[in-house]
Amino acid sequence: DGGITQSPKYLFRKEGQNVTLSCEQNLNHDAMYWYRQDPGQGLRLIYYSQIVNDFQKGDIAEGYSVSREKKESFPLTVTSAQKNPTAFYLCASRDRGRTDTQYFGPGTRLTVL
């Protein structure tokens, strides 16, 4: 089955700890994206990558870091510098073919205790 997977589904962390959220896709998409969603809000772009070994900051990159060493993987690290990390995090990849659309994974809900 082709798709986007995110793990874990729920993540708890203590203040001051870094945590890495996983995003994997087997759709052979070049571009991948990370969004943050807060209650009652739309999605906001954190980082995106259009090709392996390249990525750009989105609108709210402070306190986050990413890497893109493989086409299939785009992990997001939430660092201790992120002042309000509790949120729902969604990863997406883009099909540049027929639909030219971003498709989303199931999300990771991060709670800082």
Added chain:
Amino acid sequence: AQKVTQAQTEISVVEKEDVTLDCVYETRDTTYYLFWYKQPPSGELVFLIRRNSFDEQNEISGRYSWNFQKSTSSFNFTITASQVVDSAVYFCALSGGGSNYKLTFGKGTLLTVNP
């Protein structure tokens, strides 16, 4: 700067009613793309439709229909004969014509369909 406004925060209807979700956008791009996504309680965003700025033809897919009007910068979504399974948050989104293809989302409309 791009902006998407979904003025309806929450809508509640009774099953079988028709419901229209409004979306108004702002952009300076001449080429742009508009999207609707559905977010059920499970959280995953489900793609519904993509429309480019040069195609103002309305589209119908089963009980879903979309009305795109450039003159009013609107891209409204209508569900006909709503069902309980339609209950979800619906997002309208906008992307410019550049290569980075960043999406700007509205804040979403929570639709509740009651039996």
